Amino acid sequence: MASSPSFERINYGLRPAKHIERKMMVEAFRRLEPVASLKSYRYVGFGSPYFPDFSLIHRSLGISTMVSIERELSSERRMCFNRPFKCISIEMGEAGEVLSRLEWNHRSIVWLDYDKPLDIPKIADVKAVASSAPSGSLIIVSVNGDPGQLSGRLERQRNALGSMFPFGVVDDDALGGWGTALLFRRVLDDQIRLALDDRNAGLASALQLHYKQFFNFHYQDGVRMLTVGGILFDESARSHVGACGLDDLGFTRDSEEAYLIKAPNLTLREVRHLDRQLPCGSPGDISADFLPEGDVASYFETYRYYPHFADVDA
Numbered sequence: 001m002a003s004s005p006s007f008e009r010i011n012y013g014l015r016p017a018k019h020i021e022r023k024m025m026v027e028a029f030r031r032l033e034p035v036a037s038l039k040s041y042r043y044v045g046f047g048s049p050y051f052p053d054f055s056l057i058h059r060s061l062g063i064s065t066m067v068s069i070e071r072e073l074s075s076e077r078r079m080c081f082n083r084p085f086k087c088i089s090i091e092m093g094e095a096g097e098v099l100s101r102l103e104w105n106h107r108s109i110v111w112l113d114y115d116k117p118l119d120i121p122k123i124a125d126v127k128a129v130a131s132s133a134p135s136g137s138l139i140i141v142s143v144n145g146d147p148g149q150l151s152g153r154l155e156r157q158r159n160a161l162g163s164m165f166p167f168g169v170v171d172d173d174a175l176g177g178w179g180t181a182l183l184f185r186r187v188l189d190d191q192i193r194l195a196l197d198d199r200n201a202g203l204a205s206a207l208q209l210h211y212k213q214f215f216n217f218h219y220q221d222g223v224r225m226l227t228v229g230g231i232l233f234d235e236s237a238r239s240h241v242g243a244c245g246l247d248d249l250g251f252t253r254d255s256e257e258a259y260l261i262k263a264p265n266l267t268l269r270e271v272r273h274l275d276r277q278l279p280c281g282s283p284g285d286i287s288a289d290f291l292p293e294g295d296v297a298s299y300f301e302t303y304r305y306y307p308h309f310a311d312v313d314a
Contacts, residue, residue: 016263016307017219021227022053023305024251024261025140026060028214029109034243035136035233038063042106044099045069046113047090049082053111058085065106067091069098095125104132111229113142118184119160123191130195130211135237140215140229141188145181147224153180161187178218178258181226185216185256188228196232206235214246216253219261226258250301263302264295271306274299 032038038061047054047068057063064087070079071094079090091098095112110129114122122143129139147153153172157180158165164187169175175183192211200208213230233241246252251259266274270291277286283297299306 015221017221017261018225019052019307020261020263020302020305021217021219022056024217024249025111025215026056027305028246028249028252029057029061029138031244031246031249032136032138034240035231035237036107040107041065042067042108043111044102044108045111046095047079047083047088049075049078051082051084051088053113054088055084057109058087063109067098067102069093069095071095094121096121096128099125099128099132104134106134107136108133109138109140111140111142113140113227114144115142116144117146117160117180118143118187120162120164123161123164123187126188127191127195130192130232131199133232135209135232135234137232138214138229139192139232140227142225142227143184145178145184145218145224145226147175147177147180150176157183164191166190178224181218181224181258182256184226185228185258189213209234210238212241213254214252216256216258217251217261218258219263221263230254261302262294262298263306264292264298266291266295266299268308271299271308275303278303 029038032041041063042065043054043057043063044067045053047070051068054066054068058066066088068079068088068090070076070090070092073092076090076092083090110133112122112125126139126141133139148156150172153175154169157175166183166186169183196209196211209232211230211232213228215227215229217227219225231241247254253259274286274288274296278300280286283293283300286296286300288296
C-alpha cells in the first residue's frame with residue numbers, strides 16, 4: 001500500500017527550524033538586486049496545500065511569477081483551493097516532468113524541497129535545472145539526510161545513488177550523525193558542476209556558467225535534513241554576484257561546513273525576556289540564568305527569524 005502524501009502527516013508551516021531556514025533564505029534572496037530586480041525573478045517550488053514559502057516570498061520580495069510543482073494528482077483540487085495568490089501556477093506531475101516542460105527564459109529561484117533522501121531521480125531533477133536555468137538563477141535542494149539504522153547504511157546509499165556514489169566512503173559508521181547529509185551535499189555539488197561542464201562544452205568563456213554555493217543548512221525538526229544550493233552565473237554577472245554581499249550573512253556557507261539551525265524550545269514569556277536584551281554583542285551579555293546556555297546561544301543566533309506561532313480562533 002502506498003504511503004500517504006507527506007503533507008497529510010506534516011504541516012510544513014509549523015516546523016520551527018524549517019521556518020527559520022525559510023526566513024534566512026528570503027533575507028539572502030533580498031540581496032540579489034545587484035544581479036537583477038527581484039520582481040523579474042520566477043519562483044519554482046513545491047507548495048503542497050500550505051504554500052508557506054510561496055506566501056513568504058511573494059509578500060516579502062514581490063515576486064509574482066510563481067510555479068508550484070505538485071505530484072499528487074488526486075489532490076489537484078485541494079492544491080488549487082489552497083493557492084494563496086492567483087499569481088501561483090499549479091503544475092501537476094513529477095518534478096522532472098514539470099521541469100522539462102517549463103520555459104527557461106526567466107531568471108529563476110528554484111527550491112526543490114524534497115522530504116525523502118537523495119536518489120537518482122532527484123539528482124536528475126537538479127541536473128535538469130542546472131542544465132537549463134539562465135545566469136542569475138538560484139538552485140536550492142532540500143533532502144532528508146537522516147542516516148537511518150546502522151546496519152546496511154552504506155549499501156542503501158550505494159543502491160540509491162548508483163554510479164554517483166563518491167569514492168572514499170567505505171563503512172556504515174561514516175554515514176552516521178550528519179555523515180549522510182555531508183555525503184548528499186558532496187554528490188549534489190559534484191553533479192551540479194558536471195551538468196555545467198556539459199552545458200559549457202564548446203561555449204566561449206564569457207558565456208560559460210559557474211556555480212557558487214551560498215546555502216548549506218543542517219536542521220532537525222524530527223529527522224536530520226539538508227538544504228544546499230547557490231547561484232548560477234556567467235562572467236558578465238560575476239561582479240554583480242560579489243556585490244550582493246551574500247558572503248557577509250552569518251548563515252551562508254560556500255563549503256562542506258554546514259550552518260546548523262537550532263530552534264530552542266522557549267515559552268512566549270522567555271522569548272520576550274530575551275528579546276528585551278537584543279541585539280547585543282554575544283550570548284554572554286544576556287541575563288537568563290534559568291535557561292540552558294545552549295538555548296540562549298541558539299536564540300541569539302536566530303532570534304530575527306524565530307517563529308511565533310499562535311492559536312487564533314477565527
